[in-house]
Amino acid sequence: MTRSPAEDSPETIRVLVVDDHPLMRTGIAAMLNREADVAVVGEAGDGREAIERYRELRPTVTLMDLRMPELDGIASIEAIIGEFPDARIIVLTTYEGDVDIHRALVAGACGYLLKGMVGAEVVSATRTAARGDRVIPAVVAQRLAEHTPRVDLTEREHAVLELVAKGLRDKDIARVIGRTEHTAKIHVKSILAKLGAADRTEAVSIAMARGYLHSE
Numbered sequence: 625m626t627r628s629p630a631e632d633s634p635e636t637i638r639v640l641v642v643d644d645h646p647l648m649r650t651g652i653a654a655m656l657n658r659e660a661d662v663a664v665v666g667e668a669g670d671g672r673e674a675i676e677r678y679r680e681l682r683p684t685v686t687l688m689d690l691r692m693p694e695l696d697g698i699a700s701i702e703a704i705i706g707e708f709p710d711a712r713i714i715v716l717t718t719y720e721g722d723v724d725i726h727r728a729l730v731a732g733a734c735g736y737l738l739k740g741m742v743g744a745e746v747v748s749a750t751r752t753a754a755r756g757d758r759v760i761p762a763v764v765a766q767r768l769a770e771h772t773p774r775v776d777l778t779e780r781e782h783a784v785l786e787l788v789a790k791g792l793r794d795k796d797i798a799r800v801i802g803r804t805e806h807t808a809k810i811h812v813k814s815i816l817a818k819l820g821a822a823d824r825t826e827a828v829s830i831a832m833a834r835g836y837l838h839s840e
Contacts, residue, residue: 637754638665640683642674642700643716644692648739652687652716652746659747671695675703678711685753687746688733690717690724691838698731705732712753716746721835722767726774735759775818777836784811789828789837 639656641664643649653664666681668674672694678686686704690697697715704711714735715728725736734753737746741761749759777785780801787797798808812824819834821827831837 635661636684637662637750638681638684639663639750640666640668640674640677640681640686642668642671642677642686642692642697643689644669645689648689655743656747656750662747662750669693671697671700671703674700675707678704678708682708684712685750686711686713687716687750688713690715690719690728698727701728701731701733712756714749714753714759719835719838720763720767721833722771723776723835725764725768725835726776727835736764737761738763771834777815777818781811781815781818782836784808785815785827785831785836788812788815788824789831 639662641649641652641656643652646669649667649669653667656662656664665683666677668677670692674686674688675695688697688701692700695703697717701713701715704713711732713733714737715733716737716739717724718739720738728736735749735758737749737759738761745761749761752759783801784797787800792800794808794812795805797812798805801808815821816823816827819827819830819836821830828837832839
C-alpha cells in the first residue's frame with residue numbers, strides 16, 4: 625500500500641519497502657503510512673526489482689530484506705550503493721547472525737533491524753536514517769562485538785563448509801572442489817578452528833547461528 629507522491633510535502637520521508645512476502649510489505653507500509661512525516665512510495669518483491677524501483681523513485685530511505693529470489697538483499701544493496709552512493713538502506717530481516725550483519729554493513733547498509741523489532745523502532749530507525757545517521761540497535765551491536773576482531777572464513781572454506789553441512793566426507797569434498805583429500809582435510813580443520821567447533825556437527829550448528837549457513 626503506497627501513498628501518492630502528490631500527498632507528500634518536501635519534508636516527507638519517502639520510503640521504498642523491499643520484501644518477497646506481500647503481507648510483510650503491506651504491514652510495513654500500513655505502519656509507516658500512519659506517520660504524518662513518512663510515506664511509502666513504492667514496494668519491490670525481489671532484489672532486481674528493488675534496483676529498478678530505486679532508480680525510478682529515488683526514495684529517502686529503503687527498507688531491505690536479505691533473503692529474496694532473483695537477487696538477494698546484499699547484492700541489491702551493493703548495486704544500489706554502487707550507483708547511488710548516498711542511498712540510505714536499512715536491512716530489515718529475520719537473520720540475526722554476525723556474519724549477515726557484517727556483510728550488510730560492508731555492502732553499504734546504514735542500518736540493520738530484526739523483523740521482531742517491527743513497530744515504533746522501525747519508524748524511529750527510518751527517521752534516523754533519513755537524517756543521515758546509522759541505525760545499529762544494541763542487540764545488533766552486541767552480535768558484532770561477540771566476534772571482534774573478525775576471523776572470517778575464506779571463500780573456499782565457505783564452499784567446503786556448505787559441503788560439510790550436506791554430510792560429505794573429506795574424500796567426497798575433495799572430489800567436488802577438485803583438490804586432494806589432504807587439502808580437503810586442511811580446509812575442514814581450519815573451519816573448525818575459526819568457528820571454535822569441536823567437530824563437524826558443532827561447526828554446522830555454529831555456522832547456522834552466525835549466518836554462514838541458512839536453512840532452506
